[in-house]
Amino acid sequence: MASFSQKKEELDSLPNNYDDYIFVKPGDSITIKLNEITLFPKHKFKSRKDIRYYIWFRKKVFKAYPYAKLASERLDSLNVRLNKIDSKSKRKKYTKLVQKYIEGEFTDQIKKMTRTEGRILIKLIHRQTGKTAFQNIQNLRSGWKAFWYNTTANVFKLSLKTEYHPEFENEDFLIEDVLQRAFQNDKLQKQDSKLNFDFSKIIFERKAEIDVEIYKEMFAKMRKNRKSIKQKKE
Numbered sequence: 035m036a037s038f039s040q041k042k043e044e045l046d047s048l049p050n051n052y053d054d055y056i057f058v059k060p061g062d063s064i065t066i067k068l069n070e071i072t073l074f075p076k077h078k079f080k081s082r083k084d085i086r087y088y089i090w091f092r093k094k095v096f097k098a099y100p101y102a103k104l105a106s107e108r109l110d111s112l113n114v115r116l117n118k119i120d121s122k123s124k125r126k127k128y129t130k131l132v133q134k135y136i137e138g139e140f141t142d143q144i145k146k147m148t149r150t151e152g153r154i155l156i157k158l159i160h161r162q163t164g165k166t167a168f169q170n171i172q173n174l175r176s177g178w179k180a181f182w183y184n185t186t187a188n189v190f191k192l193s194l195k196t197e198y199h200p201e202f203e204n205e206d207f208l209i210e211d212v213l214q215r216a217f218q219n220d221k222l223q224k225q226d227s228k229l230n231f232d233f234s235k236i237i238f239e240r241k242a243e244i245d246v247e248i249y250k251e252m253f254a255k256m257r258k259n260r261k262s263i264k265q266k267k268e
Contacts, residue, residue: 072234074215075242087246087253088208091150095212096222098151101143102158103225108136109163109170153192154209160198161209164228168194201231204245211237211244 200210
């Protein structure tokens with residue numbers, strides 16, 4: 035009886051999901067099922083100095099990405115719920131509630147972003163939702179439109195129609211490179227793009243060359259302006 039009870043306890047403790055386990059009998063060969071990953075080539079920098087600019091840019095992407103991901107999740111939830119609501123007045127009421135909720139999540143954080151972070155955010159919204167920020171707000175309430183214009187377009191002087199094209203835009207390529215490597219290293223939670231592009235093909239075509247010249251020029255201009263202002267004060 036004790037032996038039967040012990041065997042029952044052992045059976046009860048077995049996991050229900052057998053897919054995560056491998057059963058091997060004597061003489062069997064072992065087959066291990068691994069998650070598919072893409073191995074990206076090492077970066078090719080023109081100089082050690084360029085590495086610093088890439089790391090600086092990576093921090094910007096890390097800051098903007100979670101908000102683009104969250105925007106995608108909220109908009110997806112909104113659209114799914116709206117499709118289930120037949121009443122026009124109830125749809126309007128629900129949209130208003132979601133709008134206020136999203137505004138509460140985004141307003142303060144977006145206003146603290148730099149212009150570069152704001153530009154990356156607008157591009158990533160296109161990546162995560164498949165629509166530009168402008169297209170996402172077209173069918174929503176006028177107050178929602180005002181929110182986006184006041185907290186992004188006017189603050190950063192950026193176009194809400196900006197698209198995301200890592201296949202030919204250098205900055206977008208850099209953004210996608212940062213994201214893909216961060217996903218692999220579990221530094222960012224992966225959310226698939228709703229745009230159609232093959233980054234593994236893009237990075238091999240570009241030979242993993244990192245071009246940060248535009249940021250070097252930007253910082254050089256900023257340093258020159260600060261120096262000019264300092265000289266005028268003296």
